[in-house]
Amino acid sequence: MSIKIKKAQSTDSPFLAQMILQSSRADKQFGMFDLIFGHLGDSGTLASIEKLIKADVKNQCHFSNFLIAEIDGENVGSLCSYEPRIATTQSFLDALNEIGCSDGHKIFLEIQEACDFELNTRTLVFDYMEELEGYMDVGILKSLMQKSLLTARLKGYRIVQSMVEIGSLETLLYYKKLGFKEVKQKECEIYREKFGRAGLVLLAFEF
Template identity: 65%
Template sequence: MSIKIRKATATDSAFLAQMILQSSRAGKKDGIFDLIFATNDEAVILPKIEALTKTTAKSHCNFNNFLIAEMDGKCVGTLCSYEPRIATKEAFVTALEEVGCSESCEEALDVMTCCNFNLNNRTLMFDFMEELEGFIDVGVLKTLMTKSLLTARLKGYRIGQALVEIGSLETILFYKKLGFRIVEEKECDLYKEKFGRAGQVLLELEF
């Protein structure tokens, strides 16, 4: 079966929400969106994330930032790439307000940024690199990244970065196989308190 890569559209919002939530949990019981929406009930969270992918504010969760992998017409994976100078924290806050986020958002945003990496606005950030269970090891993620890097080069980017939780060994190993290297690692007590993970790792690829 061949893998087809295409840009996401607003009609993909339900699948994007599923992959965003899966990525944010990264094997944990709760992820950042469970914290943001103050519940881990997927019946509540998924419609909120769906709406988040279609807000006027162009946060990193906006569908325009995603590529989708398809096999035999079925969506099987996603990869998000965004420009930090556009998809800012402020844009995310505005997007959350659009979907009716409560005051609990502020606490969640503090957790998101507590590791406090000094990210370069001239790099391209990668996030939500996910695939459906049952399609692992068939090349979905590698094909997504190859296509995304090609597009990034055409836009003039030469450096890509990704933030991954400390302890997410499979994800870190996969990024390394793609050529990324660890450039910084930060532990944070607040992050560990909320998610049981020590902090985050910043990976970088020059291409």
């Protein structure tokens, strides 16, 4: 089974939206994007995420930040890597404005302010690292990560960080298997209230 890694294009937005939504829900009934877009249901939320992916404002969800894993011509996994000094909270809010969703600002900012780790802008962030069900444990995420780290090294980065929900034991174990180490935890009452999870774990990988 040969895994091909490619840079995402705007035409990949339906698949990327699926991976982003899957990642944000993290085995819950709903996640951050369900809140931001006002519980539009799967089809409405996916359509809104697609608009973010293709927005002119280069936010963290923009397709240019993604690598996609492909097996036999089928997209099977994704990895977003972005620089927090470029893909800022403000750029995300600007992208929401661009696609006509300013109503989602308030709840996003409330959660962001309560649960923010104040990431070092000299590190790279990994997000939306996901694979399709049926393709797990075949090396997709490891291949995506290795390719992304090669690019990161050329840009001068030596540390990559990621966040996992407290209580997502299987995901946390997998990240640790990839070489990530736990840096700190942050419990947030609003996160528990909205998602039923205590908060977030910050992980780091040095390379």
